[in-house]
Amino acid sequence: MNADAGGSPPSRGKSVLFCPECRFESPLSDGWLVVSDGDERTIVCPKCGHVADHRSARSAPTPQHAD
Numbered sequence: 037m038n039a040d041a042g043g044s045p046p047s048r049g050k051s052v053l054f055c056p057e058c059r060f061e062s063p064l065s066d067g068w069l070v071v072s073d074g075d076e077r078t079i080v081c082p083k084c085g086h087v088a089d090h091r092s093a094r095s096a097p098t099p100q101h102a103d
């Protein structure tokens with residue numbers, strides 16, 4: 037899809053990640069250090085090294101049973 041003719045502003049509708057440590061802010065696919073380790077993926081802030089997100093690349097997250 038190349039329907040980007042018209043000079044539309046960069047959409048902020050993406051999943052923008054925000055570092056609470058150094059206030060670094062950028063879309064996940066642009067700027068963040070993505071460290072893949074097996075089935076897991078760690079999103080590290082490129083500025084301060086804070087781990088902003090850590091998730092496994094497996095199937096959907098299982099709901100916790102608080103029963």
Ligand SMILES: [Zn+2]
Nearest residue numbers: 055058081084
């Ligand atoms: Zn940071």
